[in-house]
Amino acid sequence: MHARPLRIVLPGGSGQVGTILARHFQSQGHDVVVLARSTSPAWWRIVPWDGTNLNRWAEELENADLVLNLAGRNVNCRYHDANRREIKESRTRTTRLLGEAISRLTHPPKTWMNASTATIYRHALDRPMDEATGEIGGNEPDAPSTWRFSIDVATSWEKEFFAANTPATRKIALRSAMVMSPDRDGIFDTLLRLVRFGLGGASGSGKQFVSWIHDRDFLRSIQYLLDHDDLDGAINIASPNPLPNAEFMADVRKAWGTRIGLPATARMLELGAFFMRTETELILKSRRVIPGRLLAHGFRFDFPAWNVAARDLVKRSRSLHAAG
Numbered sequence: 001m002h003a004r005p006l007r008i009v010l011p012g013g014s015g016q017v018g019t020i021l022a023r024h025f026q027s028q029g030h031d032v033v034v035l036a037r038s039t040s041p042a043w044w045r046i047v048p049w050d051g052t053n054l055n056r057w058a059e060e061l062e063n064a065d066l067v068l069n070l071a072g073r074n075v076n077c078r079y080h081d082a083n084r085r086e087i088k089e090s091r092t093r094t095t096r097l098l099g100e101a102i103s104r105l106t107h108p109p110k111t112w113m114n115a116s117t118a119t120i121y122r123h124a125l126d127r128p129m130d131e132a133t134g135e136i137g138g139n140e141p142d143a144p145s146t147w148r149f150s151i152d153v154a155t156s157w158e159k160e161f162f163a164a165n166t167p168a169t170r171k172i173a174l175r176s177a178m179v180m181s182p183d184r185d186g187i188f189d190t191l192l193r194l195v196r197f198g199l200g201g202a203s204g205s206g207k208q209f210v211s212w213i214h215d216r217d218f219l220r221s222i223q224y225l226l227d228h229d230d231l232d233g234a235i236n237i238a239s240p241n242p243l244p245n246a247e248f249m250a251d252v253r254k255a256w257g258t259r260i261g262l263p264a265t266a267r268m269l270e271l272g273a274f275f276m277r278t279e280t281e282l283i284l285k286s287r288r289v290i291p292g293r294l295l296a297h298g299f300r301f302d303f304p305a306w307n308v309a310a311r312d313l314v315k316r317s318r319s320l321h322a323a324g
Contacts, residue, residue: 012071058101068322099164118289120154130292177238181215182317202320206246213236214303255310
């Protein structure tokens with residue numbers, strides 16, 4: 001553990017994952033600064049930035065122990081040309097901007113973690129994908145263009161990150177799976193809503209794998225990376241046990257206390273995604289990602305199994321909603 005409060009800067013940290021991180025680091029007594037477009041009230045300091053121009057916000061990076069960049073347009077939208085351009089550019093542009101800001105500092109950050117995604121690996125039903133043997137996607141036969149687009153975003157994002165000229169700063173690309181927390185309107189909250197309405201069955205074939213990580217293990221893995229300065233490069237942030245969608249949803253239903261969950265065919269999902277202005281790739285692509293480097297280094301998960309994680313998340317979700 002650290003004897004002194006750390007200086008933590010979270011560019012783009014106003015979303016769900018940023019809030020989870022800011023809340024955690026603030027509760028540990030660290031100095032937390034979120035760089036965000038909107039400056040709504042929070043328990044931590046928020047400094048405005050537009051993600052495009054160098055200005056006063058860059059001073060916040062001076063002497064930082066950790067810069068963890070989460071900036072990027074939400075991918076929960078339709079992938080038409082304008083949205084595709086903004087999804088990609090909002091990630092590469094802000095990463096390039098941070099690299100430029102850090103390169104100019106007198107006392108640059110000790111560590112720069114940049115969000116990436118477990119989606120960078122190919123659609124995998126056959127075997128798990130770790131950092132050493134995982135295959136970057138984009139060349140799968142018959143893969144929809146939306147899947148190839150997501151790979152292009154992920155690889156371009158990481159390329160921009162590692163190209164940044166920041167020799168005094170350790171760099172880690174966080175290839176993160178979906179972070180499961182009980183927070184309102186998060187991924188798990190959305191899944192529970194489906195289950196409550198009797199719709200939480202298998203999606204499509206139900207055979208596609210779901211990669212996930214419990215919010216406590218997500219925070220613990222970030223802390224672990226912060227504490228172990230011999231780790232850098234691309235690191236998978238995911239539970240060691242991804243599981244097929246049908247089993248994943250069955251565990252959510254069981255944790256909630258209901259047995260019935262209507263399945264959704266691929267056609268139904270396409271129709272629903274169209275009306276909800278999102279993409280089925282978020283549901284139908286098989287993400288079978290495992291955290292090879294974390295496990296090899298000695299990290300141990302508090303919630304390695306989804307059935308136990310789902311019970312904990314449901315319990316906390318009930319408490320959260322009961323509290324109003």
